[in-house]
Amino acid sequence: MKGDGKQDKGQNKEREEKQEKRREERQGQHAKRDAKNAKGESKQGSKQGKAIDDVWGETRGRKTPRKWTWEVYTIAFIITIVVFLAGAAVSYLFLNSALSPIEKKMSVLNDDIISLETVLTSASREDFCTLYPLAAPSLEGQTWQIGEQLEYFEESKKSFDIHLKYKYFHLEYRDLILLKKARALCNLSTPYIIYIYSNKEGTCPKCKDEGLELWKLRQALNGSIRIYSFDGSLTDDIVIKALKLRYNFTRYPTLILSTAPGKQGSKAEKSETVIEGFASKDELLQALGLELHYASRKSQTTQSTTNESSPCQNTHNTAGKDNASEAEGSGSICALPS
Amino acid sequence: MDLLLLLLYSQVFVLVYLTVLFFVLFMLYHKRVYYQPRELSDDELPTLSVVIPVYNEGESIRDNLSAIVNCDYPKDKLEVLVVDDASTDNSYAIAKEYERYLFIHVLCHEKNMGAAIAKNTGVKAAKGQLIATLDSDSVVDADTFRRLASYFAYEPDTMAVTATIRIRDPKTVVEKVQALEYDTILFFRRLMSLVDSIYVTPGGLSMFRREVFEKVGLFDPRSLTEDLEIAIRMQRLGYKIKAALDAPVYTRAQPTWGKLIKQRVRWVRGGFWTRLRKHIDLFDVTLGDFFIFGMLLDLMFMIPSSILILTLIYKLVSTPNYMWVDRLGIPSFLFSLFADPLMATSLALLVISFLWAIYAVNRVREGIEDKLLGLENLPELAVFIFVYGYIWPYVWVESLFKEVIGYERRWETR
Numbered sequence: 167m168k169g170d171g172k173q174d175k176g177q178n179k180e181r182e183e184k185q186e187k188r189r190e191e192r193q194g195q196h197a198k199r200d201a202k203n204a205k206g207e208s209k210q211g212s213k214q215g216k217a218i219d220d221v222w223g224e225t226r227g228r229k230t231p232r233k234w235t236w237e238v239y240t241i242a243f244i245i246t247i248v249v250f251l252a253g254a255a256v257s258y259l260f261l262n263s264a265l266s267p268i269e270k271k272m273s274v275l276n277d278d279i280i281s282l283e284t285v286l287t288s289a290s291r292e293d294f295c296t297l298y299p300l301a302a303p304s305l306e307g308q309t310w311q312i313g314e315q316l317e318y319f320e321e322s323k324k325s326f327d328i329h330l331k332y333k334y335f336h337l338e339y340r341d342l343i344l345l346k347k348a349r350a351l352c353n354l355s356t357p358y359i360i361y362i363y364s365n366k367e368g369t370c371p372k373c374k375d376e377g378l379e380l381w382k383l384r385q386a387l388n389g390s391i392r393i394y395s396f397d398g399s400l401t402d403d404i405v406i407k408a409l410k411l412r413y414n415f416t417r418y419p420t421l422i423l424s425t426a427p428g429k430q431g432s433k434a435e436k437s438e439t440v441i442e443g444f445a446s447k448d449e450l451l452q453a454l455g456l457e458l459h460y461a462s463r464k465s466q467t468t469q470s471t472t473n474e475s476s477p478c479q480n481t482h483n484t485a486g487k488d489n490a491s492e493a494e495g496s497g498s499i500c501a502l503p504s
Numbered sequence: 505m506d507l508l509l510l511l512l513y514s515q516v517f518v519l520v521y522l523t524v525l526f527f528v529l530f531m532l533y534h535k536r537v538y539y540q541p542r543e544l545s546d547d548e549l550p551t552l553s554v555v556i557p558v559y560n561e562g563e564s565i566r567d568n569l570s571a572i573v574n575c576d577y578p579k580d581k582l583e584v585l586v587v588d589d590a591s592t593d594n595s596y597a598i599a600k601e602y603e604r605y606l607f608i609h610v611l612c613h614e615k616n617m618g619a620a621i622a623k624n625t626g627v628k629a630a631k632g633q634l635i636a637t638l639d640s641d642s643v644v645d646a647d648t649f650r651r652l653a654s655y656f657a658y659e660p661d662t663m664a665v666t667a668t669i670r671i672r673d674p675k676t677v678v679e680k681v682q683a684l685e686y687d688t689i690l691f692f693r694r695l696m697s698l699v700d701s702i703y704v705t706p707g708g709l710s711m712f713r714r715e716v717f718e719k720v721g722l723f724d725p726r727s728l729t730e731d732l733e734i735a736i737r738m739q740r741l742g743y744k745i746k747a748a749l750d751a752p753v754y755t756r757a758q759p760t761w762g763k764l765i766k767q768r769v770r771w772v773r774g775g776f777w778t779r780l781r782k783h784i785d786l787f788d789v790t791l792g793d794f795f796i797f798g799m800l801l802d803l804m805f806m807i808p809s810s811i812l813i814l815t816l817i818y819k820l821v822s823t824p825n826y827m828w829v830d831r832l833g834i835p836s837f838l839f840s841l842f843a844d845p846l847m848a849t850s851l852a853l854l855v856i857s858f859l860w861a862i863y864a865v866n867r868v869r870e871g872i873e874d875k876l877l878g879l880e881n882l883p884e885l886a887v888f889i890f891v892y893g894y895i896w897p898y899v900w901v902e903s904l905f906k907e908v909i910g911y912e913r914r915w916e917t918r
Contacts, residue, residue, distance in 0.1 A: 229742030230661070230700050232792035235529075238699075239796075242528045246521040249856075253849030260848075 268315050272333060275308045279340050286347060295352035298344070302356065305341055306389055313338075313395055317377075320365065331397065335405045338394045345392055349424075357454050358392040359383075360422040362415045366399040370418035372444040382447045387456065417442050423453050512815055515808035516849050522804055523856055526695055533698045538871070540750045541658040543650055546578045548657065550633035552649060552711075554582070555626030556640050557619050558599060559589040564641040564756070569602045577649040579607050585626040586640075588612040589619070595640075619707070620723040620730040627717050636711040637731075642755040643672060644709065651751035652711045663716050663743035664735070665751075666693065666702065667709035668872060672754035678764060679757040680884035681892050684865055691864035693747040701797030702745040704732040709753040716743065727782075729774025736783050739794055749871045765899060772903035775802055780907075810897035812850065817894075858889050 282301055286294050316334055348354045361380060363373040380393050398415060400406050409415070413422055421441040439453055530537060554572065558565055565586070572584055584605075588596040590613050602608045611625055623637050634653060638644070648667060655665040668690055671683035696702050705712070710731065720737045723730040735745060758764040779786070779799055786799050862885070866876045877885070905911075 230744055232742070232790065232794060234792045235699055238525065238528050238532060241532075242521060242525040245524045245528065246517065249520050249524065249852060250517055250849055253852045257848035 268312060268319070268330070271308060271312050272330075272337060275305070275312065275337055275341075278305060278308070279337060279344065282344055283340070286344070291351050295348070298348045298352060299354070302345075302348075303389065305344075306392055309338060309341055310384065310389075310393070328400070331400070332403045332405075335396055335400075335403055338396070339405045339408070342392075342394050356390065356392060357387075357456065358394065358424045359450070359454075360409070360413075361393060361395045362398040362409065362413070362418065362420040362422070363395060364399040364418040365397055369399060373419050376419045376421075376444055379445065379447045379450065383450050386447060386451070391454070391456075413440065415440075415442070419444065421445060421450070423450070425453075425455065512812065513849075515811045516853065518804060518808045519812065520849065520853050520856075522801070523853060523860065526692055527856075527860065529695045529698060533695075536698055537694055537867075538749075540651075540871075541654040543647065544654050544657055546581075549578060549581055549650065549653055550656075551581045551631065552577060552583070552634045552636060552653065553626075553630030553632030554584045554636045554638050554649070555623055555630060556584065556586045556638050557589055557622030557626065558586055558591060558595050558640040559616065559619070559622070560591045560593045561595045561640040562593050563598070565595050565598050567643050568638070568640050569599065569608065571643040571645075572608075573602070573605055574646060575644060575649055576646045577653075579605075581632075582607050582649075583630065583632055584608040585629055586610045587622040587626045589622040590614060590616040618725055620725040620727065623707075623730070624722040624725075627722060630714075633714055634711055635714055635717065636709060637705075637707060638709045638753070639707050639755055642669075642708050642753045644753050645751075648709070648751045648753055649711075652709075652748055655746050655748060656711075656713065659744070659746060661744050662713075662746050663738060664705050664710055664712045664745045666705055666745065666747045667711070668749055668752040668868070669706055669708040670752055670754055670872075671757045674757055676759070677884055677887055678759070678761055680881075681888045682757040682764065684861070684881075684884060684888045685892070687865040687868045688861050690747070690749060690868045694749055696797050697745065697747040699793035699797060700744055701739075701794045702747060703735050703739065703794075703798040704729070705735045705738075705745060707731040708755045709751075724782075727774055727778060728770050729778065732771075732774055733778045733782065736778055736786065736798070739798055740783065740786060749868060752872050761895075765895060765902075768895075768899045769903050769906070772802075772899055773907050776903060776907045779803075806896075806900050809893070810900055813894055813897050816850065854889065858885075861885075861889065 278301060282294070282298060285297055312334060316331060320331070342358070342360065345354075345356060345358055349356065359380065361376070363376065364370040365373070377395075380395075384391060384393060396406060396409055398406060398410070398418060398420070401410070413420070419442075423439045423441065425439050441449075441453065445453070556565075556568065561568075569584070569586070572582075575582075584607055586599040586602075586608065588599060588610060596610070596612060599608075599610045603610055609629075611629060613622065613625065626637075627635055634656065636649065636652070644667075652665050652667060656662050669686055670690075671679060671686050674680045674683040693702060707730070716734075716738060720734065720741060720743070724733045727733040738745060758767050779802075783799075787795070789795055791799070862877055868874075869876050
């Protein structure tokens with residue numbers, strides 16, 4: 167580049183033409199002015215001429231008085247406040263207007279759950295078992311979508327309304343109960359995971375990763391698994407209290423997985439596997455006994471090892487509260503590599 | 505509200521404030537922005553010495569000197585002093601060819617001494633009432649010197665004038681981005697001259713009264729940016745520096761992103777050294793507008809911009825994949841821009857800066873009858889606004905690091 171020294175001829179020519187034009191204009195102006203000065207018609211001209219003569223000779227350096235142009239700073243400050251507040255107002259309005267669709271969705275979900283609960287309590291088992299599988303995909307989709315959006319709101323808006331979250335947990339819990347009833351009464355084998363996490367600062371560094379694994383799991387199973395997420399740190403909520411009583415989780419994340427398929431009248435549907443600590447998508451598939459559906463690396467014989475403790479899991483079966491103490495004494499968490 | 509969020513909001517506030525500050529300056533004094541003094545006639549012009557330090561410029565010096573030979577400054581009032589700083593290529597030989605013009609003289613150093621000392625050699629030998637320093641890879645228009653000289657005549661308190669430094673024939677994206685940057689800088693420098701706060705007399709081309717070197721002294725060879733350092737010294741004495749928008753000089757852009765970053769690191773290091781070491785006493789509120797625009801402005805941009813840019817990058821990178829899906833019917837990335845007040849205000853700032861930059865560039869181009877920005881300039885505009893700004897945190901961090909550890913000061917782009 168430096169060694170080249172050749173200019174773009176086109177741009178050069180354009181520049182030279184402009185310079186020539188300016189030179190001609192200037193010569194014209196100078197000629198007019200000189201003519202005026204010669205006639206003595208321009209006092210201004212002679213004054214300027216004298217001023218110019220003075221300009222080069224003597225020293226002109228004078229200390230510029232320093233000043234604050236206060237009006238500039240003040241007006242700029244006011245405008246900045248306005249812009250700032252406008253930005254905050256726009257996002258507040260946007261956020262609030264965006265929240266209203268979520269509340270509407272929760273209302274629709276609530277109506278769907280009420281309908282099924284009504285059928286369950288007032289209609290026959292056959293009616294419930296016919297209607298539930300038809301409604302299940304919609305319930306799953308709605309619950310998942312609302313959960314994602316609430317999570318996003320919570321992350322982006324610090325003054326998030328926590329009661330919205332409580333409301334969501336209540337809907338989830340009722341949906342979970344319906345699912346368990348359906349598994350028991352209708353011989354449904356829909357697997358589920360109850361995911362207890364914590365958003366409280368410093369209590370669950372692995373929870374974000376676990377959330378991602380559950381998202382991947384749902385994608386892999388094409389929505390045929392039900393995932394219910396609860397923030398275990400919100401101990402004021404009645405649903406969280408109920409889950410705490412049942413599962414006595416003490417660490418985060420805690421995952422409660424369904425294992426054997428439900429059978430009518432069998433207590434096996436209450437069989438759940440509890441995992442304390444991080445679990446990857448593959449480990450969850452394994453624990454759920456669903457790995458074969460997805461041509462996983464392990465063969466069918468490894469299913470028999472599902473219930474054995476792997477070095478990095480603390481797993482145990484629970485059948486109600488009775489085994490809680492056993493679970494509690496089972497040992498430490500291993501955080502699994504992501 | 506937690507402390508981190510408060511910190512981030514305050515950074516955004518500062519940046520919005522600085523952007524609006526220039527806008528208000530323009531709105532209040534816009535008539536003075538476009539002022540161009542009448543050009544002086546040949547008789548009215550003073551004697552002028554042009555000092556050109558040269559080090560391994562090769563054929564570029566030929567373009568430089570040819571342009572001067574063709575300029576319309578009266579040759580009996582013009583003196584050109586080419587100072588060869590021990591070039592190892594044919595720069596000296598090429599310059600010597602031009603000694604056939606009686607007003608061009610070639611001086612040389614036996615060993616390489618640096619740009620500042622080369623300029624000082626020329627200044628000491630100069631006889632003109634005005635002394636200009638010109639980079640050897642820059643090319644002037646025919647009337648550039650005349651226009652610059654005119655500023656001294658019609659504002660007699662003026663002690664130095666900076667030229668309209670533009671990029672010569674930009675072709676690649678990196679060159680076009682620099683062209684935009686230079687045009688934007690010109691406009692903002694002009695605004696700063698309205699409050700007597702110019703803090704650099706660019707080496708590309710600046711013109712000084714002789715008296716400046718007698719009273720202020722010569723260029724400081726310890727500085728990486730001797731053009732900035734001398735301007736701060738001039739401001740210390742209260743000398744006025746003006747910015748011309750109608751006296752173009754065309755310089756070469758840095759050809760690659762790597763070289764561009766190196767050059768910017770040199771500039772910023774020079775600024776750190778000048779302000780935070782040599783002239784730290786000028787952080788003085790009694791200096792009025794100069795305290796803000798001349799001493800504090802760079803720092804006020806640097807710190808919040810770095811914090812904000814790094815925060816934005818972190819936010820984008822740390823968002824898990826599934827958060828990018830459609831939320832409430834709009835892409836979540838867009839959603840996050842509006843949902844968070846910090847992001848929304850940052851976006852507003854970006855939009856304001858974008859429009860302001862386009863306006864600034866077009867005003868400059870209008871003044872010198874150059875083509876205005878159009879749709880064909882969108883690629884470099886997009887790179888300038890959305891990409892170029894993100895290299896600055898790195899530039900600032902590297903500069904600060906090198907200055908703190910006392911890394912050797914040398915012109916790394918040469």
